[in-house]
Amino acid sequence: MSPFNKIMPKILINQDLSIDESEEVFEYIISGSATEIEIAAFLASLSIKGPCSNELIGAVNSLKPRVINPLESNTDTIDIVGTGGDGLKTYNISTAVAFIVAAAGLYVAKHGNTAVSSKSGASDVLTELGININIDNKILNRCLKEAKICFLFAPNFNKAFKNVAKVRKELSFRTIFNLLGPLLNPVRAKRQLLGVFSDKYLKIIAETLKAHGSKKAWVVNGYDGMDEITLTGNTKVAELANNEIKEFDIDPLKYNFKICSLKSLQGGTPKENAKKMINLFDGEQGSYRNIVILNSAATFLIGDKVKNFEDGIELSKSIIDSGKALDTLNKLKIISNQ
Known part of the structure; x- marks a missing residue:
């Protein structure tokens, strides 16, 4: 089931998502399961509301494991x-x-x-x-x-952004x-x-x-x-x-x-x-x-x-x-x- 069904009503009345809700929706997006219309509607609605820290934390939780770390040593x-x-x-x-x-x-x-x-x-x-x-x-x-x-x-x-690249390019706002x-x-x-x-x-x-x-x-x-x-x-x-x-x-x-x-x-x-x-x-x-x-x-x-x-x-x-x-x-x- 698409997580958009439960999170979009919250965003549309300016309610912030929890960390878990944000992580769930970003998992859905980067899995390739979300349609372009779903992604565009989510990004536009979230931009109007304005992202909160929990939404960013949840998104990073989802995306970071998919970002390749090339370092051979644990350098500060x-x-x-x-x-x-x-x-x-x-x-x-x-x-x-x-x-x-x-x-x-x-x-x-x-x-x-x-x-x-x-x-x-x-x-x-x-x-x-x-x-x-x-x-x-x-x-x-x-x-x-x-x-x-x-x-x-x-x-x-x-590589985690690839499933949103086309939608992001077509949207005329941050x-x-x-x-x-x-x-x-x-x-x-x-x-x-x-x-x-x-x-x-x-x-x-x-x-x-x-x-x-x-x-x-x-x-x-x-x-x-x-x-x-x-x-x-x-x-x-x-x-x-x-x-x-x-x-x-x-x-x-x-x-x-x-x-x-x-x-x-x-x-x-x-x-x-x-x-x-x-x-x-x-x-x-x-x-x-x-x-x-x-x-x-x-x-x-x-x-x-x-x-x-x-x-x-x-x-x-x-x-x-x-x-x-x-x-x-x-x-x-x-x-x-x-």
């Missing part, structure tokens, strides 16, 4: 990832952060896909930089071991699957800097990460809507640490950064964004450098590499200025193409 990894979909078309910020953090010695399992709302997603800019994103597990493990960073191209590891992608890192990273496209999901995502064993995470959304720590104003943060969630704001002015315009952060094609990243690692000053430093500082805190945000800022600057970030990029390029 960190992911810098966003939902995308903020529509701001910025430079590749989290990808640049990943190289800086890896250059400092943290193990980065960067999970990503092609662009959602920008012209250049993580996989797009990495390909333009000469990094091979379609590699076998042996090379991927070498990347993580030797360069301290690997890129996990979502379609290569997450669904729960936009939130689920960053929660399904194949290597089960236990630390995250995770950006979301709306502040209403900050605590919901943090609660989902807590339920699935994250050690430490920041879930962030800029006041401008950016799924990063922004430089155009303040950023809202839901921090998971010591199994507790607290919320606060990050103000760039507090750390002596100048507020910038959104236009100064907007990128272009993968080729243009790749060139901008190389220029950043070669020492170019400006808003892009500053926003990358802000996000790197937060990532160092999440990875317990520094004791406070100020130390994270200084470490980020030193990694860029010493050339170590560029060295890490080049090392990943070499290994991924062997």
Whole structure:
């Protein structure tokens, strides 16, 4: 019997599903038993209501076992990832952060896909930089071991979304699957800097990460809507640490950064964004450098590499200025193409 018969009436009167109900319906969807009409009706209704943490937890319970883990060892990894979909078309910020953090010695399992709302997603800019994103597990493990960073191209590891791909493509709005992608890192990273496209999901995502064993995470959304720590104003943060969630704001002015315009952060094609990243690692000053430093500082805190945000800022600057970030990029390029 289809679980939609009992869960759809609840959703249509704005009642949240339990974890078990959510898990049951996602099991039904990914089994291939659900029709496209059932899937579309469910996703649309859930989007109107708005997913809750129990619904996300149940969905992850169902989907995670079907996401292939390629790691040969149980490495403590960190992911810098966003939902995308903020529509701001910025430079590749989290990808640049990943190289800086890896250059400092943290193990980065960067999970990503092609662009959602920008012209250049993580996989797009990495390909333009000469990094091979379609590699076998042996090379991927070498990347993580030797360069301290690997890129996990979502379609290569997450086969659970295949039964909803057509419906998602035809729907013209964001669904729960936009939130689920960053929660399904194949290597089960236990630390995250995770950006979301709306502040209403900050605590919901943090609660989902807590339920699935994250050690430490920041879930962030800029006041401008950016799924990063922004430089155009303040950023809202839901921090998971010591199994507790607290919320606060990050103000760039507090750390002596100048507020910038959104236009100064907007990128272009993968080729243009790749060139901008190389220029950043070669020492170019400006808003892009500053926003990358802000996000790197937060990532160092999440990875317990520094004791406070100020130390994270200084470490980020030193990694860029010493050339170590560029060295890490080049090392990943070499290994991924062997």
